[in-house]
Amino acid sequence: MKRWLAAVLAASLCGCTAVAPYQRGYLARDDMAFDPSPGTARALEKTYSAKEAASGGASVGGGGCGCN
Amino acid sequence: MGRLLAVLAFLAISQAAAAVEAGGAAPVLDMPRLDQPAASVALAGLRGKVVYVDFWASWCVPCRLSMPALEALYREHRDQGFVVVGVNKDVSADDAKRFMGKVGVTFPLVSDLGDAAARGFDVKAMPSGYLVDRKGIVRKVHRGFTGETAAELRGEIDALMKEPS
Numbered sequence: 001m002k003r004w005l006a007a008v009l010a011a012s013l014c015g016c017t018a019v020a021p022y023q024r025g026y027l028a029r030d031d032m033a034f035d036p037s038p039g040t041a042r043a044l045e046k047t048y049s050a051k052e053a054a055s056g057g058a059s060v061g062g063g064g065c066g067c068n
Numbered sequence: 069m070g071r072l073l074a075v076l077a078f079l080a081i082s083q084a085a086a087a088v089e090a091g092g093a094a095p096v097l098d099m100p101r102l103d104q105p106a107a108s109v110a111l112a113g114l115r116g117k118v119v120y121v122d123f124w125a126s127w128c129v130p131c132r133l134s135m136p137a138l139e140a141l142y143r144e145h146r147d148q149g150f151v152v153v154g155v156n157k158d159v160s161a162d163d164a165k166r167f168m169g170k171v172g173v174t175f176p177l178v179s180d181l182g183d184a185a186a187r188g189f190d191v192k193a194m195p196s197g198y199l200v201d202r203k204g205i206v207r208k209v210h211r212g213f214t215g216e217t218a219a220e221l222r223g224e225i226d227a228l229m230k231e232p233s
Contacts, residue, residue: 021192
């Protein structure tokens, strides 16, 4: 029982940790963005949609039927 | 084995700091000033004044609203013994200074690079503000900031200013 408890306590001390609200400046950095260049990504997405004749494949629901 | 258990339990418990809420004493903190790191602001040194400890950052969108509102409250009440202490939570002091270039304030700003102040108060949201009375007791906690917060805060400051030190 004690060994099991020690293992649980030890496991609780490592692994994933929550980012405190006041530490989110690290996440707000430009190089932490999911897409570091939103303008270029938007242009590429538009070109891709035009070439494939279907929009919304990247993130938005809907297809090329013009019904969304 | 028992000793190991005790150490692990202590470490597990010590990771969870207790949040400062209304009615609790403000933590004893001494924080370097943002503009002059050699100088510092000690909360204990402000005993006798009504203090609003505000945690802010340049990346915190509601802080664009809170900082001008706090500056207005500070200018309005500072002669009666009210002070705002702005605790900056930017990773880089340059980001804070750039933000201050747009939203200039005259109340003291301090940095908290080691997170001692944020951990001391156990800040749960950005911005967070702690209204401390003349005796060093936290009387109100504001998490987030809207126009309503500013109006509430004005009333709370007025009430605390009337209390004896």
